[in-house]
Amino acid sequence: MPQAVSRDPIYRRRRYSAELIEQCVRWYVTYRLSYRDLTAMMAEREMTVSHTTIMRWVRHYVPEYERRWSRFSKPTHPSWRMDETSVSVGGRWNYLYRAVDRNGKSVHSLLREDRTIGAAQDFFRQAVKVPGSVWPEKINLDGNAASHLGLRLLGDEDSRWRSVTVRARRYLNNVVEQDHRAIKQRSRSMLGLKSFHTAAVTFSGIELAHRIRKRQFTLAYERQGRPLSLKDLWDHALSGKSSSDGLATSPPPLMHQISRSRAQLRATQARNGVVRYRRRMHFGQSLYLQVMPTGRRYWHYRYRFEGRQKQLSLGRYPYVPVESAWARRHAARHFLEAGVDPAGQKEALRRINADGV
Numbered sequence: 211m212p213q214a215v216s217r218d219p220i221y222r223r224r225r226y227s228a229e230l231i232e233q234c235v236r237w238y239v240t241y242r243l244s245y246r247d248l249t250a251m252m253a254e255r256e257m258t259v260s261h262t263t264i265m266r267w268v269r270h271y272v273p274e275y276e277r278r279w280s281r282f283s284k285p286t287h288p289s290w291r292m293d294e295t296s297v298s299v300g301g302r303w304n305y306l307y308r309a310v311d312r313n314g315k316s317v318h319s320l321l322r323e324d325r326t327i328g329a330a331q332d333f334f335r336q337a338v339k340v341p342g343s344v345w346p347e348k349i350n351l352d353g354n355a356a357s358h359l360g361l362r363l364l365g366d367e368d369s370r371w372r373s374v375t376v377r378a379r380r381y382l383n384n385v386v387e388q389d390h391r392a393i394k395q396r397s398r399s400m401l402g403l404k405s406f407h408t409a410a411v412t413f414s415g416i417e418l419a420h421r422i423r424k425r426q427f428t429l430a431y432e433r434q435g436r437p438l439s440l441k442d443l444w445d446h447a448l449s450g451k452s453s454s455d456g457l458a459t460s461p462p463p464l465m466h467q468i469s470r471s472r473a474q475l476r477a478t479q480a481r482n483g484v485v486r487y488r489r490r491m492h493f494g495q496s497l498y499l500q501v502m503p504t505g506r507r508y509w510h511y512r513y514r515f516e517g518r519q520k521q522l523s524l525g526r527y528p529y530v531p532v533e534s535a536w537a538r539r540h541a542a543r544h545f546l547e548a549g550v551d552p553a554g555q556k557e558a559l560r561r562i563n564a565d566g567v
Contacts, residue, residue, distance in 0.1 A: 218448075218449075220271070220274055226257075226259070227407075230252075230259075231267050231271065232258065232271075232315065232444060232448065233441075234248055234252070234259070234264050234267055235264075235267050235268055235271050235272065235275065235415070236419075236440070236441075236444055237251075238264065238268055238415070239268070239272065239412075239415035239416050239418065239419045239439065240256070240422075240423075242395065242396055242399040243399065244261075244397070244399055244401060245261035245262075245264050245265055246261045246268060247399075247411070248261070248264050249261045249264065251527065265408070268408075268412060268415060269408055269411050272411050272412070272414060272415035272418070273414070275415070275418065275448060276414055276415070276418050278447060278448050279418060279421075279422070279427060279447050279448075280340075280342070281341070281447075282427040282428045282429055282447060283340075283342030283426065283427060283436040284315075284340045284342055284426050284427060284428055285342050285343070285344055286311045286315050286316075286317050286342060286343055286344065286426075287311035287312050287313055287315070287344075287349075288311075288344050288345065288346050288347040288348070289311060289312040289346070289348040289349075289350075290309045290310070290311055290312075290317055290337075290346045290348065290349045290350065291309065291311070291312070291349075291350045291382060291383050291385050291386040292307070292308070292309040292333075292349055292350065292351055292352075292357070292386065293307075293308060293309075293311055293351075293352050293383050293386045293387060293390070294306060294307045294352075294354070294357075295308065295390045295393070295394065295425075297321070297394075297409070297413070298399060298402070298403070298470070299321075299401075299403045299404075299405075299406055299409040300403070300404050300405065300406065301465060302323075304321060304322065304323050304406070304409070305321070305322050305323075305324065305325050305329070306319060306320070306321050306322075306393065306413060307319065307320045307321075307322060307329065307330070307333040308320075308386060308389070308390065308417075309333075309337055309349075309391070310385055310386045310387065310389050314389060314424070315388070315421075315424060315426050316321040316417060316420060316421050316426065317337055317340065317343055317415045318333070318336060318337035318340045318343065319393075319414065320332065320336060320337075321406070321409060321410040321413055322335045323406065325354060325356055325357075326356055326360075327356045327359050327360040327363065328360070328532070328533060329356070329360075330354075330356055330359075330360035330361065331355040331360040331361075331363065331364055333362075334360070334364060334371075334557065335493075335494050336494075339494065341430065342426075345370060346374055347373075347374065347375065348374070348375040348376075348377065348471065349361065349374055349375070349376055349377070350377045350378070350379060350383055351376065351377070351378055352378070352380075352383055353378065353380075358376065361374070361376060362376075366540065367495060367536075367540065369497070378383040389446060392416075392420050392423075393413065393416055393417070393420070396416050397413075397416070400412075405433070427447070428493060429443055429446060429447060431443070431447065434485045437475050447498075459532060485549060488500060488501060488503065489501040491533075493532070493536075495539065496507070496511055496512045496513060496539075497510075497511050497524075497535060497536065497539050498510055498512070499527060506526065506529070507526065507527040507528075508523060508524075508525070508526050508529060509523070509524035509525050509526070509530055509535040509538070510522065510523055511524055511538070511539045511542055511552075513542065513543075513546060514550070515551045515553075518549075520551075520553055522542055522552050522553050522556065524539065524542075525538070
């Protein structure tokens with residue numbers, strides 16, 4: 211009886227081989243190729259692949275590849291240079307926030323639709339959570355007032371931001387300005403990014419390839435005095451298997467590994483329009499968005515009071531936007547600092563309003 215070919219769970223039920231998928235995604239984020247260029251190159255290898263299929267591979271697998279590479283990230287320097295550059299998405303100008311350290315090593319990047327205070331704050335919140343990123347001691351900014359104000363207001367959320375030295379020296383940002391070139395040159399060969407989500411995933415993949423080029427990972431880039439090929443590095447980083455070269459020693463992450471019966475059950479529920487599980491979208495500082503099976507989304511804040519773990523409902527999205535959710539979270543935090551349970555305070559106010567009515 212023939213045995214099933216063992217493969218990574220993320221490639222389960224895929225028509226094409228894992229090697230072909232990884233090669234197309236790797237080439238697209240690394241070299242100045244379009245989807246149609248890759249289609250023509252695969253045709254020379256007698257492989258018929260549509261350019262839209264490669265696009266879906268990029269959207270689906272780049273976040274997974276980025277997570278697996280992040281296991282080998284090297285720490286960056288605590289002195290950052292932060293700047294934003296404009297990119298076109300769907301015919302409109304969007305802004306790619308980027309930061310590098312004093313040595314030119316990439317720290318983080320984030321695509322946003324505007325240059326507001328909230329956009330800058332989202333970038334800094336995510337930058338300190340990147341694997342290998344240390345808490346900054348100095349940050350050099352450009353002349354955008356929203357970035358300066360957003361960084362100053364972050365001190366109300368976390369006192370560690372108040373100890374960060376903020377500078378606005380133009381010549382110090384030459385490092386990140388020059389580093390923009392690699393991203394801008396790679397995006398020129400694209401025929402145009404239509405979707406914001408696709409653009410965000412694509413730029414994150416380009417940033418990953420740029421970090422690999424700058425050797426920001428703990429993998430061995432040489433073997434017996436000879437440089438390893440890019441394919442060898444990707445194979446070791448994505449597999450995570452131990453080898454005699456010491457290239458990768460950590461096991462592969464347990465992502466997307468669900469049993470066959472459970473997958474069939476979820477597929478049946480999806481066809482019937484019923485999904486029996488919830489999802490959480492974490493925003494940091496114990497604030498998360500609970501996505502219900504019906505599609506409704508609710509803000510929740512998890513905290514500890516008198517040794518017990520509790521959670522506080524902050525309202526329903528989008529009636530309560532992100533800024534309001536953060537404001538309510540800060541208000542609840544003030545109650546905790548005063549020794550008052552915010553959930554009990556909310557219940558007391560509800561009873562007073564009910565009695566008044």
